[in-house]
Amino acid sequence: MKSNLNSVVTPIVPALEILRGEIDRIDDQILHLLEQRYAVIGRVSRAKAGDSVQFLPVRPVRERRIIERLSAKSSRVPVADVAHIWRSILSLSGQFQRQYQIILWGPEEARVALSRLAATRFGSIPMSWAERRDEAIAAARSGKSIVLIPADLLQPSAAPDLDLIGQYQLDCVDHPWALAMGRLAVEADAPPARWHPTSWTHFVHHQLPAYPDQLSVAAVEQKLADAEPVVEGEAAASLSALLIEAEQGRRVLIQAGDCAEPIDSSRADTLAMSALISDLGRRLEQDSETPAILIGRLGGQFAKPRSASVEQHGGQKLAVYRGDAVNHPGASHDERLADPTRLNDAYAQSRRVADWLSNRDSIRGGTTRNLFTSHEALLLNYEAALTRRDPNDGRWWARSAHSLWLGDRTRDPRGAHVEYLSGIANPIGIKCGPTLDSDQLRTLLERIDPERTPGRVMLIARLGHERVADRLGLLMEAVQRSGHPALWLCDPMHGNNLIVGGAKTRLVPDIFAEVEQFVRIARAMGVHPGGLHLEITPRPVLECVDTLAQANSPRRYESRCDPRLNVDQARRLVAHFATVLRVGR
Numbered sequence: 001m002k003s004n005l006n007s008v009v010t011p012i013v014p015a016l017e018i019l020r021g022e023i024d025r026i027d028d029q030i031l032h033l034l035e036q037r038y039a040v041i042g043r044v045s046r047a048k049a050g051d052s053v054q055f056l057p058v059r060p061v062r063e064r065r066i067i068e069r070l071s072a073k074s075s076r077v078p079v080a081d082v083a084h085i086w087r088s089i090l091s092l093s094g095q096f097q098r099q100y101q102i103i104l105w106g107p108e109e110a111r112v113a114l115s116r117l118a119a120t121r122f123g124s125i126p127m128s129w130a131e132r133r134d135e136a137i138a139a140a141r142s143g144k145s146i147v148l149i150p151a152d153l154l155q156p157s158a159a160p161d162l163d164l165i166g167q168y169q170l171d172c173v174d175h176p177w178a179l180a181m182g183r184l185a186v187e188a189d190a191p192p193a194r195w196h197p198t199s200w201t202h203f204v205h206h207q208l209p210a211y212p213d214q215l216s217v218a219a220v221e222q223k224l225a226d227a228e229p230v231v232e233g234e235a236a237a238s239l240s241a242l243l244i245e246a247e248q249g250r251r252v253l254i255q256a257g258d259c260a261e262p263i264d265s266s267r268a269d270t271l272a273m274s275a276l277i278s279d280l281g282r283r284l285e286q287d288s289e290t291p292a293i294l295i296g297r298l299g300g301q302f303a304k305p306r307s308a309s310v311e312q313h314g315g316q317k318l319a320v321y322r323g324d325a326v327n328h329p330g331a332s333h334d335e336r337l338a339d340p341t342r343l344n345d346a347y348a349q350s351r352r353v354a355d356w357l358s359n360r361d362s363i364r365g366g367t368t369r370n371l372f373t374s375h376e377a378l379l380l381n382y383e384a385a386l387t388r389r390d391p392n393d394g395r396w397w398a399r400s401a402h403s404l405w406l407g408d409r410t411r412d413p414r415g416a417h418v419e420y421l422s423g424i425a426n427p428i429g430i431k432c433g434p435t436l437d438s439d440q441l442r443t444l445l446e447r448i449d450p451e452r453t454p455g456r457v458m459l460i461a462r463l464g465h466e467r468v469a470d471r472l473g474l475l476m477e478a479v480q481r482s483g484h485p486a487l488w489l490c491d492p493m494h495g496n497n498l499i500v501g502g503a504k505t506r507l508v509p510d511i512f513a514e515v516e517q518f519v520r521i522a523r524a525m526g527v528h529p530g531g532l533h534l535e536i537t538p539r540p541v542l543e544c545v546d547t548l549a550q551a552n553s554p555r556r557y558e559s560r561c562d563p564r565l566n567v568d569q570a571r572r573l574v575a576h577f578a579t580v581l582r583v584g585r
Helices: 018-054 060-072 080-097 108-122 133-141 214-225 233-247 267-288 342-358 361-366 380-385 416-423 438-448 469-480 506-526 569-584
Strands: 102-103 125-127 145-150 163-169 178-180 252-257 292-297 311-312 316-319 370-377 385-388 396-398 403-406 428-432 457-461 487-490 497-499 502-507 530-533
Touching: 018 396, 018 438, 018 569, 060 080, 080 316, 102 108, 102 133, 102 403, 108 125, 108 145, 108 178, 133 145, 214 342, 214 380, 233 252, 233 370, 233 396, 233 487, 233 530, 252 267, 252 396, 252 569, 267 342, 267 370, 267 569, 292 530, 342 361, 342 370, 342 380, 380 385, 380 416, 403 457, 416 438, 428 438, 438 469, 457 469, 469 506, 487 506, 502 506, 506 530, 506 569, 530 569
Parallel strands: 102 125, 102 145, 252 292, 252 530, 292 370, 370 403, 403 428, 428 457, 457 487, 487 530
Antiparallel strands: 145 178, 163 178, 311 316, 385 396, 497 502
16 A cells, blocks of 8 residues: 555644544554565565574664665654664564564673663563573574673674674763674675675674764764875885885884874974984884884874773773774763764874875975884774775775784774775784784784785784793794794883883883894794884883882873883884894894
């Protein structure tokens, strides 16, 4: 039956009873249409019974497309209402195909938010609470339930066989994300067979902000997709060529910059950092008698992964600071809210930094060393929006920086960050922390570089001076046996964090010790110790210290996240690295 609901509505406001009668007639038509829909659903269920009866009849991709189509057509009904109403209808439709329920598990402080989310997202589907996480996972594995769990309480390795149905914001400061997982029928809901800049959205993603307004996120993503890129693809390709020479032992590399780059850095700040990186490269080149490649953590290092989602500040619990591209370091609830419009600010600053770096020659009145840029590939919606395809060879290039790296907290081989990095042609760094084993590293290399492309992968060891002797040789041996070409770098910063007096610090002797062990182990394995990955600042701070007594004394500490080497400390470390390089020859 075809109806025009607009024809039922009287244009002149009559008596209340007449209006109620009109609503009743509309409700009758809605019921009639639902009856028709359920009849078709019954036939769909019977058509599927032969090959997918063991799976849940949930279709997240199909659902999203339906809601997008209806929202685009809606002229009077708010988009949020369209989504809410149709999600309830679609959830009930799935229940009509095959009975299932929602299982929730989480700590007491997340229960209200989880219950509200489940009711909003899944409508009136039966739901219950599991006493243990394992119980909830088992119910999802059975094919009879969807499990809803706070994202920071479930590692992907705990349920590798379950499909991700969705990640949803939770109105809970402790657990800003919830994972919905279960066993789904394959059909069109499977991740796309071919890589695309947005294919990561089909995978589990960690460390991404919980934005309260998804419409604003979509608007920012579209604006970035229409914007000019930050860097040229040809420059990224030239970096790959230099990395091939470094893999062959003919170059060394310095990758350095701020821990959490401020989004409002001035031109003077940027030029001071670039001058320091150039100075370190020149000293390394002279002392090691080997040409150096320079990469700055510049023009994009505006987001940080964090080990906890909240922190205590002045007696109040706040969402953790995740970098200027996400939220503000100020100590208030509003400042710590994830704001998608800050991505626009990050992009604008990246363009400014790129311009300042390209004009260094004229500013400084002489020739300066080529300086490439890099940052962690953390905010995937930002990276995907700035990814462009080369019309000549069809390859996709991240155009936010010349090189991106995969963090130690986002290196899940089944995760969204690995999926994104696997498809871009840029040189990729992989942080190798103390929990990474040989099999996991080989799996990562197969995902990111299945073709074994020279000049593509940099492996950045961040193990800590107490663990490098036990872990590094095993990882290097695994890579050698796999046949994957890679340039090994040492990050002596992140494995040597200490908390002293409530503040993060790093002992300079620990940093020196890890660098020395890195070179010695690499030489013993027949591997070229390719360079350093450092957090530094040209400012006269004292964040890394020589002794614990210094850490307990008053000192100049300005970092928004991790402690950085000052100019003197960075120069001494590079000189030490160059010395042990020469001795090992």
